[in-house]
Amino acid sequence: MSTDATALDPALSAGEQAKRNDLAARKPYVADKLARINEMEAKGEISPIIRLEKSYLCNFKCTHCSAEYYMDRHLEKIHHIQDDRRKIDLEAIKKLSDEADKLGIARFVITGGEPLVMKDFDDVVAAIDPDKHYVITDTNGWFLDDARAKHLKEIGVEKVQLSLDSMIEEEHDNFRNKPGSYKRVMRAIDASLNAGLNLILSTVLVRGRAKTEEFREMCKFATEKRIGLYVSYAKPTGSCTEHPEFVIQKEDADILRELEKEYNVFSHMTPSYGSFKGCITVKGIITVTSTGEITPCPYIDMSLGNIFQTSLKEILDRGMRNPWLGPNRPDCLIGEDPAFIKKHTEITAGYKTLPVPWGEGFSDSDCLTD
Amino acid sequence: MTVLFDANGRCIPGPLEAKVQRKVRRYFRCDQPKYSLNDIYERAGRFIGELTLGVEEFKEHVTRMIREIREDPNLANLLSGPFVPFILPQQPEDDIGKLLQQKYLPAVANAFYDTYPNYEFIDHNKTPVLDRLRVAAATRHQELLEKLADSDVVGIYFPAFDGYSLAAAREQISYLPPSFSLAGSADTCGALVAYPGLLMRHDGYAPLVWFGALETENSDEGFHIEAYGYNLNFNRRMHLGNADEYWASGLVFSN
Numbered sequence: 001m002s003t004d005a006t007a008l009d010p011a012l013s014a015g016e017q018a019k020r021n022d023l024a025a026r027k028p029y030v031a032d033k034l035a036r037i038n039e040m041e042a043k044g045e046i047s048p049i050i051r052l053e054k055s056y057l058c059n060f061k062c063t064h065c066s067a068e069y070y071m072d073r074h075l076e077k078i079h080h081i082q083d084d085r086r087k088i089d090l091e092a093i094k095k096l097s098d099e100a101d102k103l104g105i106a107r108f109v110i111t112g113g114e115p116l117v118m119k120d121f122d123d124v125v126a127a128i129d130p131d132k133h134y135v136i137t138d139t140n141g142w143f144l145d146d147a148r149a150k151h152l153k154e155i156g157v158e159k160v161q162l163s164l165d166s167m168i169e170e171e172h173d174n175f176r177n178k179p180g181s182y183k184r185v186m187r188a189i190d191a192s193l194n195a196g197l198n199l200i201l202s203t204v205l206v207r208g209r210a211k212t213e214e215f216r217e218m219c220k221f222a223t224e225k226r227i228g229l230y231v232s233y234a235k236p237t238g239s240c241t242e243h244p245e246f247v248i249q250k251e252d253a254d255i256l257r258e259l260e261k262e263y264n265v266f267s268h269m270t271p272s273y274g275s276f277k278g279c280i281t282v283k284g285i286i287t288v289t290s291t292g293e294i295t296p297c298p299y300i301d302m303s304l305g306n307i308f309q310t311s312l313k314e315i316l317d318r319g320m321r322n323p324w325l326g327p328n329r330p331d332c333l334i335g336e337d338p339a340f341i342k343k344h345t346e347i348t349a350g351y352k353t354l355p356v357p358w359g360e361g362f363s364d365s366d367c368l369t370d
Numbered sequence: 371m372t373v374l375f376d377a378n379g380r381c382i383p384g385p386l387e388a389k390v391q392r393k394v395r396r397y398f399r400c401d402q403p404k405y406s407l408n409d410i411y412e413r414a415g416r417f418i419g420e421l422t423l424g425v426e427e428f429k430e431h432v433t434r435m436i437r438e439i440r441e442d443p444n445l446a447n448l449l450s451g452p453f454v455p456f457i458l459p460q461q462p463e464d465d466i467g468k469l470l471q472q473k474y475l476p477a478v479a480n481a482f483y484d485t486y487p488n489y490e491f492i493d494h495n496k497t498p499v500l501d502r503l504r505v506a507a508a509t510r511h512q513e514l515l516e517k518l519a520d521s522d523v524v525g526i527y528f529p530a531f532d533g534y535s536l537a538a539a540r541e542q543i544s545y546l547p548p549s550f551s552l553a554g555s556a557d558t559c560g561a562l563v564a565y566p567g568l569l570m571r572h573d574g575y576a577p578l579v580w581f582g583a584l585e586t587e588n589s590d591e592g593f594h595i596e597a598y599g600y601n602l603n604f605n606r607r608m609h610l611g612n613a614d615e616y617w618a619s620g621l622v623f624s625n
Contacts, residue, residue: 044590044610250573257599261490271598276494276605278616327614328607329398330596331575339395368615369393 015226019198023134023158030134033106038275040104041283046316048280049107049136050100051287051298054088054124056113060140061177062165064204064246066238066299067113069354070289079352085291086308090120092292093127099312101132109161111138111287111298116148122155130156137161138202141188142181149188149195159198161230162188167217189225200228205267206246207234210255219263229265231256233335235299236345248335269330278330282319293355296325299334300344301354302361310358318358323368343370374444374546379451381530381621383538384545389613391533398577398616400452400529403565407432410455410564417477417484417563419459423522428457431524431625438549439526439623445547448623453528454568456560463519466555466584467499470593474559475604478566478595482602485566494605495593502586503555503593509540510551511583514624518556525624527553527561529568532577532618535611536592539582539619546621553620554583555593561620562595562602569597575616580609582619 012020024031037047056071068074075081088096097108108128115121115137128135136159137152144152144160152160162185166172169182192199201222209215222229233253234246259265266272268280277283281296282304288294293303294315304322305315320326324333324340333340347361348354355361376382383390411425423431432455439445461469479491505512517523531539531552543552553561558581562568569576578596585592592609594617595602609617 042608044608250571250575254572254599257601271494276607323615327612327616328578329575329614329616330578330598337397339397368391368395 027131027134029131030106033104034134036104037106041275041277045104046283046320047103047105047107048282048284048286048316049109050096050105051109051111051285052093052124052128053111053113053287053289054093055118055290057117058112058114059117059142059178060114060181062239063175063177064206064234064238064240064243066235066240068239069237069301071113075353081352083291083353085353087290088288088292088307090123090127092307093124094129096288096307096312097128097132103313103316105133107134107136109136109138114140114142116143125155125157130158134158138163139188140176140178140181141185142178144184144188144191146191146194149191149197153195153197157197159200160188160192161200161202162192164201164203164218167214167221171214189227193225200230202230202232205231205233205248205252205256207248207252210248210252210259216259219259219265223264227264229263231265231267233267233332235332235335236341237299237301237334237348241345247341250331250336253331253336267332269332278328279333281325281333282316282322283326286316286319289355293357295355296322296362297334301348301351301356302344303355303358304362305358318362318364321364322362322366324366325362372444373447375447375451375530377447377450379448379453379528379530380532381534381542381546383534384542386538386541388537388541389535389611390538391613391615394533394615396532398532398575398618400568400576401571402452403454403568405454405565407455411457413481413484413563414457414459414560417481418473418560419461421457421459421522423457423524428524432526435524435526435623435625448528448530451528451530452568453526454561454565455524455526456557456564458518458523458525458556458560460520460522461518461556463515465501466503466505467501470503470555470559471499474555478559478562478602478604481563482566486570486600489600489602491602492598492604494603497606499593503584504586505554506540506552506583506585509543509554509583510548511554511557514551514554514557514622517624523624525557525560525622527557527564528621528623529577529579529618530621531582533613533615534617534619535613536580536582536609536619537611538613539580549623551622551624552583553579553581553622555581557622557624558595558620566602569595569602570600571597577618578616580617580619
């Protein structure tokens with residue numbers, strides 16, 4: 001049964017409806033898949049966003065980077081090893097795109113590392129196939145000027161997720177360890193909007209930040225610009241493993257939920273257009289690492305399987321039947337649940353190359369009460 | 371002797387066919403309400419409807435029911451978990467969805483706003499409830515509604531079915547004494563009027579509570595109330611027979 005992607009939904013703002021109509025006119029197949037997601041969820045099916053980490057190359061070295069432990073620079077400097085595992089290539093991406101499409105999955109995020117330093121970025125977009133999938137890219141904004149934003153739009157990228165860590169220029173630059181990065185973000189905002197790209201700002205919430213005037217300023221800034229502000233809780237993984245004091249408390253999450261009433265701000269737990277998933281592990285997001293491992297969220301370094309060995313469907317099924325990952329829950333598993341954080345920290349500490357393979361971290365014998 | 375509840379007041383699953391978590395972490399839980407019976411009585415009268423029973427009679431009923439539970443070694447553990455007494459004014463039987471929409475949800479909303487004027491009660495449900503909700507078999511909820519048609523009902527609400535699927539909670543009722551029933555909409559809402567902060571926690575998350583005794587023509591569908599930060603939401607979702615640790619159904623002990 002076909003779902004009319006342009007059908008008026010009273011729950012949508014005029015702006016969101018206009019965006020959907022525009023997409024339906026240009027990419028009806030993608031729009032139709034996106035429009036079916038709620039219908040799929042009602043049947044117990046899932047359509048997670050696929051985050052694709054083809055390369056971890058990055059021009060930044062951020063204090064809170066969740067990918068740092070995957071990077072060659074970390075493996076070489078800290079562990080004195082080279083990662084010789086098989087890497088995903090364009091053929092693997094094409095195959096993944098086809099498998100995902102057959103499952104009704106509709107969204108890919110190119111992430112990293114910094115995607116815009118990838119020499120084969122355009123080829124990756126083509127391999128995903130922007131006529132089959134809604135393509136999003138993460139970026140720190142350093143290389144996103146008017147010309148690059150226009151080019152992204154031309155090759156089929158629909159949306160940019162741009163990282164901004166503080167409205168105080170010095171704080172952002174310090175957090176990102178990159179002088180001048182705040183100014184580049186501001187330039188990238190204008191460039192993305194000028195190019196007609198959908199844009200959301202992405203920021204990391206560390207403990208206590210939700211109460212600050214600076215955070216409220218960022219909420220106001222995004223709302224006045226009519227940009228969504230996506231808030232990612234700091235998780236005790238990657239570089240943040242060394243900063244447990246960044247991990248939020250429930251009060252931070254609750255303050256954010258109050259700010260959602262006033263500003264265009266949201267987290268991955270925020271109900272969205274009738275979808276009340278709570279924590280989105282597997283149900284709403286998965287990550288494909290450069291070695292083809294699939295993890296249930298960007299911050300959990302334990303694999304559910306490898307795309308070179310196991311079908312995407314079986315990997316997703318493993319995730320959904322896992323008692324930590326499949327069930328509905330209102331909190332962030334890796335950002336808030338102390339028992340899971342402890343388990344994850346203990347297991348991942350024993351591995352130099354991440355993620356921990358299926359069967360050694362997650363497995364079908366997992367139990368909440370071990 | 372068969373102890374029916376564990377040391378935390380959770381109902382110990384019997385030999386159930388439906389999905390249930392045999393052991394739970396109690397990560398999603400309610401704190402024990404610090405209630406006042408006078409306040410509960412006053413709120414029920416103000417927000418749900420006029421009561422026939424006097425406040426002293428209400429208090430006597432509650433005291434007696436708590437004593438009855440405490441003195442039964444098979445039941446006593448139930449009082450180690452969270453619970454809240456409630457009173458519902460007499461209500462002639464009518465369409466359950468209509469009463470939910472026109473009486474009980476507005477009562478929960480008004481009681482919530484009275485206690486938490488800075489926060490919101492939101493009805494997110496977009497699907498019709500009129501002429502759709504019915505009492506599921508073997509839940510004993512129908513008996514409570516029949517009693518309610520004759521007189522005010524005093525009860526105690528326990529979110530004791532955490533980690534149970536709705537089907538498992540319904541099955542489990544058959545292993546409990548006759549004074550127990552599975553909570554539907556009237557009694558769950560009664561408990562939330564009695565203590566609007568039942569699902570409010572500042573240092574952790576409370577469970578989502580289902581109207582487990584109710585069903586529709588779609589066996590995968592259910593209605594529930596849950597906290598969202600400091601706010602309260604009514605909604606509907608597909609439970610698909612699952613037994614998530616975040617989900618609880620309520621157990622009611624009534625007069």
